[in-house]
Amino acid sequence: MYAGTLRFDLLLGDVRSLKEKRSVVRPIVAELRRKFAVSAAETGEQNLYRRAEIGVAVVSGDLAHLKDVLDQCERWMVGRPEIELLSARQRVHSDDD
Template sequence: MPIAQLTFEVGIEHAQSLKDRRQVVRSLKDKLRHGFNVSVAELDEALVWNRATIGVAAINSSRDYLLGQMQEVERAAERILLTLGGAVLDSQVDVID
């Protein structure tokens, strides 16, 4: 059964502290998790306040469905981050059969 993984780097230019960063990351993760029924996790340590790496994973019997879902998740993340003062800087989708 195919598994899709979306990894993207988030830039949070207004973040002046770890608290600012954490607020944006937590809100993004919660909205993606509830909106798409996917697993979402922060993949890096909080060493830099204005950057974060987020991982999203999903499983389904259809590879095409997973690719479409990951594209929708990425577009939603971009919209959500615009409202939170952030941006998707880079992204990558992998599907494991």
């Protein structure tokens, strides 16, 4: 069994409040969950309105499938026009870790 995580560090575009931030981040998290069947949540930078950290987690019995899902999530995030992706960090763990 393999578990993978992906952490996105984001700079949000024209956002001037935490309320506006939520209106950008919430649909991104929902779409990651719906489109890729992963667990996703805002995991950091909650008090900064122009920055966000979104974490993604997935579990699979097939390492190739797990890596493919994480790569698809990252490519999808790169294509989002309302955010600038500052970094994306992937980690994969196996039962042997």
